Amino acid sequence: MSDANRGGWRVVWIAFVVAVFGWGVGFYGPGVYLFALHQAHDWPISTISMAITAHYLLSAILITRLPDAYGRFGVSRVTAAGALFAAMGAIAWTNAQHVWQLLPALMLSAVGWSAMSGAALNAMVAPWFERDRPKAIGMAFNGASVGGLLFAPLWTALIGGLGLSSAGFIVAMATVAVVGPLAWRFLRDVPLADAATAQRALPRHVLLRQPGFVAISVAFALGLFAQIGLFAHLIARLEPDFGGRIAALAISLVTLCAVLGRSLLGWLLGERDRRLAAAANFLMQAVGSLLLAFGDSPVLLAAGCVLFGLGVGNLISLPPLIAQREFGPADVGTVVALVTAVNQAVFAFAPAIYGGLRDFTGGYLVAFLIGAAIQVAAAIIVTRRSRFF
Incomplete structure (x- = not known):
């Protein structure tokens, strides 16, 4: 293995x-904050949900500026700053005593999430x-799934044992203590485009009009809309059939898949x-959604979780791989940042x-059926190369 490859794979694990x-x-x-803040203060679910939506929308705007931030400050500094803002956001969310305090909390957390999102990993x-990019991207993005496996029970255990405020402080300190030094030590040498290459970059407004970009952006925005909507309501869908404890394990099954x-x-x-790989992935998830919509037995519902879960991770790792093949x-x-931002806004x-x-x-029958139809539409759209319709 060459020194360059060794350095690259080391960065993959840092990105993980x-x-x-x-x-x-x-x-x-944010899903943890929704339940915990409602329980602690009896604030309306809709109010907290609006703050969470604003968190994602603001971070979507910030993600579009990531390439500029990297060019000015470097990947290392931006990532370390992102960890710090994410930590401050966690503390602000978990210490909110009045509804208006959700505004500064979501602003802090949005900055942190934008600097640690899929566009940042890419x-x-x-x-x-080049040749091994699918493997490298896949390994790095697996950290997102592991984050779900580790942090969902961790948040619950810390809140139950120490309270919401202490849980937020511990998670915040761990984020800064782990990510900050790793970013500062190992991401300082991440190569960026040289000046000559940067001068050949297309303006954002030109990229936004290209049919290839439109197809990728629309397809994955639709697919992630269906995926996030189903994922958020999966426990509620399965609870009548399995009970709350077994239904919660379905999240772990989906994440492992x-x-x-x-x-x-x-x-x-x-x-x-x-x-074509993306289209097959959308269709597999559509079948999983149909099984979850109509399934009336543990076997069918478990099969739906497996098929849906096998495609979950690929919806965030495939756009960078397609962009690598089709854009300079x-x-x-810039393409990856724009696609990520559009996806998140939707x-x-x-x-x-x-x-x-x-x-x-x-x-949930109608909701899951509509989700399956959206995934089929995404499969059709993503195969459009030269024109959108």
């Missing part, structure tokens, strides 16, 4: 750790790899068509819309 904390605090954390890993599915894709994709080196980072509304459909229809 960043993903563990980034998702554990910035993605799974910026750390992608410059080191996400790690397996992303790892398999990374090892098997090679030079195969990445858009100077534009890949899926921020998914839990509320799924919940509204559930309340309106008295069950």
Whole structure:
């Protein structure tokens, strides 16, 4: 193994750790705050949900500026600062005593999440790899799934044992203590585009109009909308059939399948068509959604969780791989940041819309059927290369 490859794989593992904390605090954390703050202060669920949606929307805007921040400050400084803001956000959320305090909390957490999101992981890993990029991206993004496995029970245990405020402080300190030094020590040498390459980069408004970009952006925004909406309501869907404790284990099953599915894709994709792989992934999740919609036995519902879960991780790791193949080196980072931002701005509304459909229809059948239809539409759209329609 060459020194360059050794350095690249070391960065992959650093990105894995960043993903563990980034998702554990910035993605799974808001769901914890929703329940805990409602229970502690009896604030309306809708009010807290609006703050969480604002957290995702603001971070979506910030993600579009990540390439500029990396060019000015470097990957190392931006990542370390992101860990600090994520920590301050966690403390602010968990110490909020009045509703207005959710505003500064979400602003802090949005900055942290934007600097530790999928676009950030791609910026750390992608410059080191060409042929092995699917494997490297898959390994780094597996940290997101591990973050869900570790932080969901960790948050619950800490809140139950020490209280919400202490739990937020401990998680915040751990985030800074682990991510900060790793970013400062190992991400300082992450290569960025040189001046000549940067001058050849296309402006954002040009990229936004390209049919290839539109197809990727729309397809994955739809797919993630369906995925996040179903994921947020999965326990509520399964609880009548299995009870609360077993239904909660379904989240772990889905997350484990996400790690397996992303790892398999990374090892098997090679030079195969990445858009067709994405379409197959959307269709597999659509089948899983249909089984969860109509399933009336443990076997069918478990099969739905497995098929849905196998595709979960690939929806965040496939866009960078498609962008690598279809856009110039100077534009890949910007394309990934824009796609990530669009995805996040769309899926921020998914839990509320799924919940509204559930309340309106008295069950999850319609919501999950619509989700499956959206995933089929995403599969069709992502294969569009030269024109959108």
